[in-house]
Amino acid sequence: MNVLDIRGLTKKFGDFVAVDNMSLTVREGEIFGFLGANGAGKSTTINVVSSLLRPSSGEIRILDKDIMKQSRFAKMNLGIVPQDLAIYEDMTAYENVSFFAGLYGLRGIKLKERTIEALDFVGLGDKAKSFPKNFSGGMKRRLNIACAIAHKPKLIIMDEPTVGIDPQSRNYILTSVRKLNESGCTIIYTSHYMEEVEEICSRIAIVDHGKIIAEGTKEQLKSTITDVKDIRIELKSVQGGVVEKLRSIPGVRNVSQEDHVIRIHSDAAVDNLNRMLKQLIDAGMEIRSVEEQEPNLETVFLTLTGRNLRD
Amino acid sequence: MNILSIALKEMKQSIRNRRTLLFTLAFPIVLMLILGLALTNAFSSNVSIGDLKVVLKDSSGGGQLSQAFTGFTKEVGKMGVTFESLKSGMNGREEVQNGRYVDYVELTDQGISLYGSSRDTIESNIVQGMLASFTDKYNAASAVAQIEPTKTEAVFASGGHDYIKETSVNPDRTPGSIDYYALAMTVMIGMWAAMAGSHIIKGEITRGTAVRLVIAPVRKSEIFTGMILGGIVTNMLCVIAIILFSKYVFKAYWGSHMGIVLIVLLSEVIMAMSLGLAASYLLKGAVSSGIISIVVQLMSFFGGAYFPIGNETGGGMMGFLVNLSPVRWANHGLTEVIYGNTVSAAWPVVGLNIGFAVLFLGASIFMMRRREGL
Ligand SMILES: Nc1ncnc2c1ncn2[C@@H]1O[C@H](COP(=O)(O)OP(=O)(O)OP(=O)(O)O)[C@@H](O)[C@H]1O
Numbered sequence: 001m002n003v004l005d006i007r008g009l010t011k012k013f014g015d016f017v018a019v020d021n022m023s024l025t026v027r028e029g030e031i032f033g034f035l036g037a038n039g040a041g042k043s044t045t046i047n048v049v050s051s052l053l054r055p056s057s058g059e060i061r062i063l064d065k066d067i068m069k070q071s072r073f074a075k076m077n078l079g080i081v082p083q084d085l086a087i088y089e090d091m092t093a094y095e096n097v098s099f100f101a102g103l104y105g106l107r108g109i110k111l112k113e114r115t116i117e118a119l120d121f122v123g124l125g126d127k128a129k130s131f132p133k134n135f136s137g138g139m140k141r142r143l144n145i146a147c148a149i150a151h152k153p154k155l156i157i158m159d160e161p162t163v164g165i166d167p168q169s170r171n172y173i174l175t176s177v178r179k180l181n182e183s184g185c186t187i188i189y190t191s192h193y194m195e196e197v198e199e200i201c202s203r204i205a206i207v208d209h210g211k212i213i214a215e216g217t218k219e220q221l222k223s224t225i226t227d228v229k230d231i232r233i234e235l236k237s238v239q240g241g242v243v244e245k246l247r248s249i250p251g252v253r254n255v256s257q258e259d260h261v262i263r264i265h266s267d268a269a270v271d272n273l274n275r276m277l278k279q280l281i282d283a284g285m286e287i288r289s290v291e292e293q294e295p296n297l298e299t300v301f302l303t304l305t306g307r308n309l310r311d
Numbered sequence: 312m313n314i315l316s317i318a319l320k321e322m323k324q325s326i327r328n329r330r331t332l333l334f335t336l337a338f339p340i341v342l343m344l345i346l347g348l349a350l351t352n353a354f355s356s357n358v359s360i361g362d363l364k365v366v367l368k369d370s371s372g373g374g375q376l377s378q379a380f381t382g383f384t385k386e387v388g389k390m391g392v393t394f395e396s397l398k399s400g401m402n403g404r405e406e407v408q409n410g411r412y413v414d415y416v417e418l419t420d421q422g423i424s425l426y427g428s429s430r431d432t433i434e435s436n437i438v439q440g441m442l443a444s445f446t447d448k449y450n451a452a453s454a455v456a457q458i459e460p461t462k463t464e465a466v467f468a469s470g471g472h473d474y475i476k477e478t479s480v481n482p483d484r485t486p487g488s489i490d491y492y493a494l495a496m497t498v499m500i501g502m503w504a505a506m507a508g509s510h511i512i513k514g515e516i517t518r519g520t521a522v523r524l525v526i527a528p529v530r531k532s533e534i535f536t537g538m539i540l541g542g543i544v545t546n547m548l549c550v551i552a553i554i555l556f557s558k559y560v561f562k563a564y565w566g567s568h569m570g571i572v573l574i575v576l577l578s579e580v581i582m583a584m585s586l587g588l589a590a591s592y593l594l595k596g597a598v599s600s601g602i603i604s605i606v607v608q609l610m611s612f613f614g615g616a617y618f619p620i621g622n623e624t625g626g627g628m629m630g631f632l633v634n635l636s637p638v639r640w641a642n643h644g645l646t647e648v649i650y651g652n653t654v655s656a657a658w659p660v661v662g663l664n665i666g667f668a669v670l671f672l673g674a675s676i677f678m679m680r681r682r683e684g685l
């Protein structure tokens with residue numbers, strides 16, 4: 001069964017088209033990755049699905065029911081973790097979860113149980129009586145998740161749930177996402193972090209300028225780019241200006257440098273490795289290692305959009 | 312159910328907002344004390360009810376009304392309200408304007424008309440209150456007379472003393488400065504609900520929580536109603552707290568119609584809340600809160616929250632501004648209810664407040680429905 005079905009969705013803000021005739025299907029049991037650079041239209045799509053925004057045109061179905069015609073059903077089965085924190089700082093963690101879960105018709109003992117369950121799930125069980133104003137960024141993010149899951153939705157959409165938090169909280173969140181998925185939730189996961197998406201998502205869509213430009217499992221996505229090679233050169237020290245020189249070599253598409261490591265994306269068909277190395281040696285740099293890497297999602301993204309994900 | 316839990320959440324948050332709560336309660340009480348003590352002399356209490364003089368012109372031709380009225384003047388005369396006949400060559404209105412009498416009463420075949428002093432509002436109100444209860448009695452008597460003429464006398468005989476009791480004026484009662492400020496500050500705090508109103512939806516939007524409310528299976532109208540309900544109850548509780556404090560700690564006089572007083576204040580809070588809400592929808596961004604708090608301050612100032620602004624201002628710009636202020640309406644109406652025992656003075660104020668509230672709420676709902684989100 002399709003948990004989410006988006007057909008021909010367009011969302012305009014005035015003349016600006018934020019989502020452009022997008023179609024997308026998410027099946028039951030998936031962790032679906034939604035990748036795109038800043039302003040690609042990810043949040044806008046999510047906001048239309050969660051009925052925060054009205055579509056300019058197109059159709060959206062959740063569990064085979066139209067979200068406009070059967071909005072109550074759609075809302076009951078949907079949990080959203082918004083990109084911006086949506087919690088009350090002046091209410092305790094418990095009160096936050098309980099208040100929002102109460103809006104989904106939970107009452108009495110059941111409401112209590114679900115609230116505690118959700119807090120335990122994100123590891124905030126012992127902070128139930130604390131106020132979020134005293135929480136760390138990671139704890140706030142986790143509470144933001146707890147508020148979205150207490151009513152046990154079938155579909156959970158997480159819009160950058162790990163932005164700006166410590167590695168420990170991030171791992172906790174990633175583990176929670178997997179556990180939620182194992183318990184039967186379908187998840188749509190948006191992130192800027194390739195590694196996260198690569199690690200947990202079973203299927204991925206890449207969005208650019210409001211359109212889906214590629215979709216599939218990570219293997220499928222990687223196999224689409226046979227025409228690019230990804231070369232990693234480690235140097236003892238890097239001199240200035242070398243990046244520009246490497247860029248001018250025929251076939252080279254993109255060069256980036258991080259500390260002593262230079263990464264080059266180049267057309268696979270052009271034999272230019274020797275010229276690259278010569279360039280470096282002539283400039284007097286000592287090469288420590290050269291590797292040609294397997295294409296990863298970042299390569300895929302760069303090839304398809306011509307941009308780095310985190311520009 | 313959703314409405315209730317949203318309202319409760321709203322109240323919980325307002326009560327936890329210690330700084331605002333403390334300010335809302337402490338500011339009026341401290342001001343009441345300071346202004347009340349500092350301005351004691353401004354409220355000369357030498358005008359006791361014994362000094363009330365009313366000038367009377369009877370052109371009804373000595374009929375039943377005239378007779379009944381004579382009985383009435385005797386009764387109230389015992390309380391110190393003296394009626395003097397209008398002498399030829401005198402102009403009743405001018406006499407009142409010149410301050411020699413607090414009221415000018417004219418009896419005609421059509422009924423009783425009263426021309427009150429705009430200077431001695433309180434005193435004039437007292438007479439008005441007595442007259443109102445007389446006319447009630449008289450009308451009752453006339454009605455009885457049509458059916459059972461013999462019983463007419465009985466109605467008057469038994470009712471004679473009631474003019475005073477019904478108006479229940481404490482003879483020594485004139486508003487002292489504490490009484491004045493207790494009322495003025497309470498009315499001002501009622502108007503402060505406008506500031507709460509301007510935050511009520513906007514606060515959800517800036518905190519990001521509006522998102523969660525909108526995506527939940529709850530109608531926008533439920534969210535709206537719950538929020539406003541919570542705001543109204545919280546603000547009304549503050550108003551009541553201030554009334555109780557002024558009544559029992561400062562011994563301020565609140566009259567004998569507390570229920571009516573509370574109804575007027577409730578209508579004021581509802582109107583203020585709606586005004587704030589409408590402003591937050593009409594004015595984009597952070598500006599609305601600023602504008603609303605300025606407007607509320609101006610309304611309080613012109614409405615007489617800080618010092619009494621009398622009727623003398625009459626026409627002109629000042630008079631116009633004064634009469635625009637809902638604080639003024641409430642102050643004026645409540646003064647009549649409390650000191651003049653004129654319960655009917657409450658209804659125009661309540662009507663105006665509710666009328667404007669409907670207007671503001673309607674405008675807000677209209678704008679909210681067209682918007683995406685809240
Ligand atoms: N309410 C709005 N009015 C006008 N333009 C908007 C509005 N919301 C979003 N946009 C524009 O739509 C585009 C898509 O925004 P969106 O928030 O969907 O991007 P995103 O993919 O979520 O980006 P990010 O990774 O930064 O969260 C952006 O160019 C943004 O400026």
Ligand SMILES: [Mg+2]
Binds near residue numbers: 042043044083159
């Ligand atoms: Mg976004």
